[in-house]
Amino acid sequence: MGGASSYIAMLCIAGFLGATWTASKVSKVLGISDIVLVITTGVLLGPDIIGLISKEYTVCSQARHHDCDVPDLEYKVANGMPLGEHLGKIQHMGLCNPEDYHHEEHAAHSNATDHGDGSHQSGHDSTGDHGDHGDHGTATEHSDEHSGDHTAASGGTHDDTAASHGDHADAGDAHHGDDHAQTHEDSHGNHGSHRRLSGGGGNYASYEECLVKSCHSEISHECQLTPDVFTLIGHAGVALMIFESGMHFDFEKAKIVGAKACLVAVLGTVTPLVAGAILTMILGYGFFPQGISAGTALAPTSVGIALRLLGEAGVLQENFGQAIITAAFVDDILSLVLFNILFSLGGEFDFVQVVVNPVVGIALMLIAMYAAMAFWPKFINGWLLPKVPVKEGAKVPQTDEVLFLLMIVLLLTYATITYFLGTHLWGCFIAGMSFACLAPPHHAHHVWVKQTKRVTSWMIRIFFACTVAFAIPVAKLLSIDAFWKGAIMGAIPCILTKVCCAPFMGDAKWVIGWAMVGRAEFAYLIAQMAAAAGMLSQDMFSVVIWALLWATIFAPFVFRYVLNKYVRAQGLADREPNPGYGEDEDGYSISEPSERGDLASDQEYKSKMEELKADCGSDCPCGIKKRV
Structure with missing residues (x-):
């Protein structure tokens, strides 16, 4: 009998995961972000409505066994x-x-x-x-x-x-x-x-x-501290995704468009925070923790949508394209700082947690950025990988295996350090940046995606379909009150502030502004963790989720329209799509390299390195010097 019961439970979970996979594929066919349909699937099939997933699997053990509702309490x-x-x-x-x-x-x-x-x-x-x-x-x-x-x-x-x-x-x-x-x-x-x-x-x-x-x-x-298994898997997926996003930071382009892009990022982070906090108070909630938590959740930009559409249009290497990418990544960094400070603010001002830890984290990030340009390329390409023995005919080169192992080590090291500074996610991004300058270009990212893309894709689906969806109070989300408040929160702090964050960028200001509107996993993660920590009430959590959903739904459509219009106006419509950027078949990989790294031998890899050093001109990656 126990086996039969276990089988039914497994069948339900398999059906649930199959439905989320189907939702993501339908979204891809429709040309929209799959976040909305995946969250909707999780809500409908979750324990609060259809109940395909049992309640016991969606809450932690403390919530199952602890009872706070005592009859006749008064x-x-x-x-x-x-x-x-x-x-x-x-x-x-x-x-x-x-x-x-x-x-x-x-x-x-x-x-x-x-x-x-x-x-x-x-x-x-x-x-x-x-x-x-x-x-x-x-x-x-x-x-x-x-x-x-x-x-x-x-x-x-x-x-x-x-x-x-x-x-x-x-x-x-x-x-x-x-x-x-x-x-x-x-x-x-x-x-x-x-x-x-x-x-x-x-x-x-x-x-x-x-x-x-x-x-x-x-x-x-x-x-x-001890979440349910779906939440644990979802948060692990977000950590892997943020590591991958750090691998796309272009240090050379950042030098060209860095100053203005950083200003765009600052405005794009601060204005949603301030506007969100003010509107939260207008709606009748407190400034702290409700207003600050809501504003912080509205601040992060999703770089994935912008990367995909810019790559499809073949304008990623244009200055305005790199300004978008740089601003989006700096926006992510600032959002990580806000995230760190938010969850360090327990109420009482703690100088170490609120001031010292973020300063140490920023200093660590600056040191890591310098190491990403000056140390890791020389250490990895110039010393470590050349010492790896060559295994002829290997499907996966041993150099790739060593590189992947180093990625895991750095990911765990940086994440552990920044965990004690406030959030492990900061370390995930810093670790990813450490591999942004390796040669050949995009090869490190290809190695990472080749080994993790299936796992990361499913983990991210579980994050949206379970971690986020199961945390949504359905009765309050479907209420008229949450809907209209979420619409206002979405229109002003979530969308308008981002659209207007680049007024000094000339003709490209609206393209850059709409590129900053997109929201993805990090914004939902902040909202979910703030709700779990009691810093967002269920009512306000529902309002924030509605606001994020509005941005998630409208941003890709409007950005695509504004981008295509700008590309035609600038005479860039005949550019070839960039083969180095785009989605993989699962829809979660930020970029896909053109090298056939999984089929290359060690000798082919070393040959590429020699050719790159021989004559790469101005396109040399960080740390790789032209050979004389």
């Missing part, structure tokens, strides 16, 4: 009854203080029964005395100590979500006056941050609500 709290294992744990962590809500109720009662200035002042003084009472302070210290012990026991997990209780104090000013607010700020400073983040950006209406939402926040944090 009654049990009022009568000092046990709240169960999980809420009881939250109750004793010091994250929620019942005295905070007791004071608010008392003040509200005082205002409602206003017996005159004298009586009101007396009530106020009584409240203030209670706030300064030694026992209250002792209880708070005990809660802080217990919370600190828990933090140490869990490897510092609560340090990232510690912040001042000042927001709560400010909210209570109307009831208690400035003195009492200051008392709360001083005596409960270690409680407010987790409350603010776990609830998605604000005070709680009651002590019971604080307990429940803090419980959900703890579960979300634990799920990030």
